[in-house]
Amino acid sequence: MSVWQPGAVLDLKIHTLNHTGDGVARWQGRVVFVPDAVPGDRLRVRLQHVKPQYANGVLLEVLERSPQRVRPACIVADKCGGCQWQCIDYHAQLAAKEQLVKEAIARIGHLQPQAFLPILAAPSPLGYRNKVTYPLARRHGQVVAGYYQKGSHRIVNLNQCPVQDPRLNPLLATLKADLQPWPIYDESTGSPGVRHLGLRIGQRTGEQLITLVLAGDIPPHLEGQAQRWYDQFAAVVGVCVNINSQRGNRIFGSQTRVLAGQLYLREVLAGIEFHVGATTFFQVNTAQAEQLIQTLEAWLALSGTEHLLDLYCGIGTLSLPLARSAARVTGVECHPDSVTQAIATARHNGLTNTEFICAVAEEWLPHWCNTVDVLLLDPPRKGCDRAVLDAILGQRPPRIVYVSCHPATLARDLGYLCQAGAYQLAKVQPLDMFPQTAHVETIALLTAT
Structure with a gap:
C-alpha cells in the first residue's frame, strides 16, 4: 500500500511557512502543507487532499518543538480562524x-x-486591531459571537480577543448578553435577525462605534436598547444599524442608519482627522x-x-x-x-x-x-x-x-x-x-x- 494517500500518517520536519500561513514540509520530493505548524517543528501529520506532488496535512502531535514555537495569547487560538500564527514567535x-x-x-x-x-x-503585535466584525449565532439557546472555526462556518465563541484593541473587550461581553432576547440570524434558513456585531475604535481619540448588521426589518424597541448602550459606555459615540438581508458571505449591506448618537467616530491619522463610519474602509x-x-x-x-x-x-x-x-x-x-x-x-x-x-x-x-x-x-x-x-x-x-x-x-x-x-x-x-x-x-x- 502506498504511503502517499489520504489518511496516511507521516513524521515530518517543518522548514518554512507559505503565504496562507501553513507550515511547509517535504517528503520524498513532495510537499506537505500543515496548519498550526512552526519552522523547526518535527510533527506527526495525517495526510488529506493528496495530489501527485503535494498534500495537505492535519497536525496530530508535536514530536519536537521548534525554538520558535510559543504559547498563544488566545485560549482558542487552535480553533479560531481569525489568526494563523499566534503559536509562532513574533520575530x-x-x-x-x-x-x-x-x-x-x-x-x-x-x-x-x-x-x-x-x-x-x-x-x-497584540491589541492592534481598531475594527472587528463578529458573526452571531444562537447555540443551545445562547447568543455566541466570534470568528469562524478554521475551514468551517461554526463560530468560536469569544468574550475577548487579544488581537483587538483591549478597550473593545468590555463591549463584546456586554453586548452579547444584552442581545440574548433579540432574534439572531440563522444562516442555514435565512431567518431574519441580528447577523453581525461590528465594533470600531479611534485609537488616537478613544471614540467607539457599535454597529449591528440585520437581516430583515429593525425589531421593535431596538432603538431603546441602542440608547441604553450609548448611555452606558462613555466612549461610545454612536450605535448604528446596517441592513443586509442577502444570503451569502457579504457582511454589510448598502443601508446604514444611526439609532443613537452619530454615524461615525473621529480618528486622527498622521495629523489628519478622519470621520470613520460603520462601513468605511480604514486601515485596521x-x-x-x-x-x-x-x-x-x-x-x-x-x-x-x-x-x-x-x-x-x-x-x-x-x-x-x-x-x-x-x-x-x-x-x-x-x-x-x-x-x-x-x-x-x-x-x-x-x-x-x-x-x-x-x-x-x-x-x-x-x-x-x-x-x-x-x-x-x-x-x-x-x-x-x-x-x-x-x-x-x-x-x-x-x-x-x-x-x-x-x-x-x-x-x-x-x-x-x-x-x-x-x-x-x-x-x-x-x-x-x-x-x-x-x-x-x-x-x-x-x-x-
Whole structure:
C-alpha cells in the first residue's frame, strides 16, 4: 500500500511557512502543507487532499518543538480562524513575511530591487486591531459571537480577543448578553435577525462605534436598547444599524442608519482627522498605517511643486496626509460614499489643493492626459487591471509608489511595469500591518528609466 494517500500518517520536519500561513514540509520530493505548524517543528501529520506532488496535512502531535514555537495569547487560538500564527514567535513571523515578499518579487516578478529594506515591525503585535466584525449565532439557546472555526462556518465563541484593541473587550461581553432576547440570524434558513456585531475604535481619540448588521426589518424597541448602550459606555459615540438581508458571505449591506448618537467616530491619522463610519474602509492598524505614511513621506520628499495622483484612493487615507506637501492631489475611487467622505475630510482639515473623482480606475486612467509627478497605487488584493498598467506605461509618470496587501499580485504588476525597461524597481519595504496572521503589507518604489 502506498504511503502517499489520504489518511496516511507521516513524521515530518517543518522548514518554512507559505503565504496562507501553513507550515511547509517535504517528503520524498513532495510537499506537505500543515496548519498550526512552526519552522523547526518535527510533527506527526495525517495526510488529506493528496495530489501527485503535494498534500495537505492535519497536525496530530508535536514530536519536537521548534525554538520558535510559543504559547498563544488566545485560549482558542487552535480553533479560531481569525489568526494563523499566534503559536509562532513574533520575530519568526517577521522573518517569514519578509521572505514571502522577497520570493514573490523574485519568482513572480523576476525582479531584483536596488534596495530591499528590513520589514517594519508593529509596535504592538497584540491589541492592534481598531475594527472587528463578529458573526452571531444562537447555540443551545445562547447568543455566541466570534470568528469562524478554521475551514468551517461554526463560530468560536469569544468574550475577548487579544488581537483587538483591549478597550473593545468590555463591549463584546456586554453586548452579547444584552442581545440574548433579540432574534439572531440563522444562516442555514435565512431567518431574519441580528447577523453581525461590528465594533470600531479611534485609537488616537478613544471614540467607539457599535454597529449591528440585520437581516430583515429593525425589531421593535431596538432603538431603546441602542440608547441604553450609548448611555452606558462613555466612549461610545454612536450605535448604528446596517441592513443586509442577502444570503451569502457579504457582511454589510448598502443601508446604514444611526439609532443613537452619530454615524461615525473621529480618528486622527498622521495629523489628519478622519470621520470613520460603520462601513468605511480604514486601515485596521492605526500605528502601522502611520508608519506607512511616514515611509511614503520620506521616500517622496515632496517639495510643494508636485502633482500626485492617487488611484484606488478610498477616503484619502494616504493622499490627504501627503497633500500637505504637494502642490496638487487628485484621488480616484469607484465607491461614491468614499469619494464624498474624502472631499469632506479635505474640507474639514483645511486642504484646498485636493480633487476627488468617482470613477473606475481602468476606465478613467486611459483617457486622462494631465501631467503627474507621482502616481500612488493602492489597489485591492487582486492588483491592478491590465488597462491601468498599460495606461501607466503610456503616460510614464516619473515615480510610482505601489502599496499592496498581496505579494503575488504586487510582484506580477511590478514585473509587468518593469519588463519593457520603462521602470526600475528602486525600493521594496515590507510592513507588518497584521501581526499573528500571514498577511503582509508592502511598499514598492518604481522610478522611470
